[in-house]
Amino acid sequence: MHDTSSAQNKTCVSFCAACCVRKLLTRLPAGEGAFHVFRLLPSSGGSASAPLLQTAHRVELLRDNGRLLRRFGFEECDAGSKNEFRGVRRGHLLRVLADSLPPGTISFGERVSRLVQQGGSAGSPWPIAQLEKGSTIEAGVLVAADGARSTLAREGLGLPPPGYAGYTAYRGVACPEGGTASLGIPLDTIRVVWGTGVRAGQYALNDKEVYWFTVFNAPADEAVPPSAEARMADALKYVKGWAWGLEETIRSTPATSLSRSRITDRWTLGAFGKGLVTLAG
Numbered sequence: 001m002h003d004t005s006s007a008q009n010k011t012c013v014s015f016c017a018a019c020c021v022r023k024l025l026t027r028l029p030a031g032e033g034a035f036h037v038f039r040l041l042p043s044s045g046g047s048a049s050a051p052l053l054q055t056a057h058r059v060e061l062l063r064d065n066g067r068l069l070r071r072f073g074f075e076e077c078d079a080g081s082k083n084e085f086r087g088v089r090r091g092h093l094l095r096v097l098a099d100s101l102p103p104g105t106i107s108f109g110e111r112v113s114r115l116v117q118q119g120g121s122a123g124s125p126w127p128i129a130q131l132e133k134g135s136t137i138e139a140g141v142l143v144a145a146d147g148a149r150s151t152l153a154r155e156g157l158g159l160p161p162p163g164y165a166g167y168t169a170y171r172g173v174a175c176p177e178g179g180t181a182s183l184g185i186p187l188d189t190i191r192v193v194w195g196t197g198v199r200a201g202q203y204a205l206n207d208k209e210v211y212w213f214t215v216f217n218a219p220a221d222e223a224v225p226p227s228a229e230a231r232m233a234d235a236l237k238y239v240k241g242w243a244w245g246l247e248e249t250i251r252s253t254p255a256t257s258l259s260r261s262r263i264t265d266r267w268t269l270g271a272f273g274k275g276l277v278t279l280a281g
Contacts, residue, residue: 054187054203054204054206054207055084055086055188056085056086056087056188056189056190056203056204057073057074057188058071058073058188058189059072059073059074059189059190060190060191060192062191062192062243062244063193063243064194064195064200064239064243064244065243066243066244085190085203089205089209110131110133111131111151112130112131112144112151112152112156113130114129114151114155115129115130115142115152115155115156115157116129118156118274118277119275119276126276127139127276129142129156141276141277142276142277142278143277144156144157144277144278144279145279145280148162148266149162150279152277152279153266153279157273157274157277157279158274159268159272159279160267160268161266162264162266163264163265163266164263164264165264166217166218166220166263167215167216167218167263168216168222168260168261168262168263169213169214169260169261169263170231170235170250170258170259171211171212171213171259171261172212172235172250172254172257172258172259173209173210173212173257174210174212174249174250174253175208175209175252175254176208176210176249176252177252179207179208180204180206180207180208180209180210181207183245183248183249183252184244184245185202185203185204185210185249186204187204187207190202190203193242193244193246195238195242197216197217198214198217199214199215199216200212200214200238200239200242200246201213202244202246202249210249212246212249212253214238214239214246214250215263216238218262224260228258229255231255231258231260232253232258234260235258235260236250
């Protein structure tokens, strides 16, 4: 697709792993994009299709043996009352974003093969990306959000490949029968728990669901447990005997929804973009 519209009408194009989103950030006030997104999500009431968006105001830093290290509110941090934390399922967030866009904005099954030009100069003002099917897209801003193996990061921006950070994570969303209250997790609090070589965290998405994670030191070539049940047992192994209801939280998670991933990072000299092209995520 070749867009010949004026600079005033140029829009942001974002590429994820399997789709491209055109006109994603048009007419949002500067610096308020994230808050505009949150306004699209319900902050009270809620339903199965549009669950409550829970806001956290406090943080608890804990030890695995039950010791409280520190408890503080966001108002005590440098930015004071401007700090904000909200948890929401990624799938629900994507549905809300997609539903807020005009029909035809999102194209599925589109992958970038190369960056034709970066834009930002007099001779080539706009970035242009070529898709695998042969067409091109020109935009005011191009955001590569296509994961750790990003084509644009590697081919277009020349960034170094991501490297293994030395630890692996399990993540999940628990759905306890008695709701979050049965796990003793305050609705307004983020919990981070430290053990030896293991760190875990949990916070409520709403009064029925709890997001949790565990991060643990592991060799890069460690074998992944072959089944959902084996991964569940492996995740429980790292928090065995821990306080703060972590074992109960993990057991309340459907085994098939458990995710395991090697944590990678990408070191640069501080620049994640060139011209009007940048990397996100």
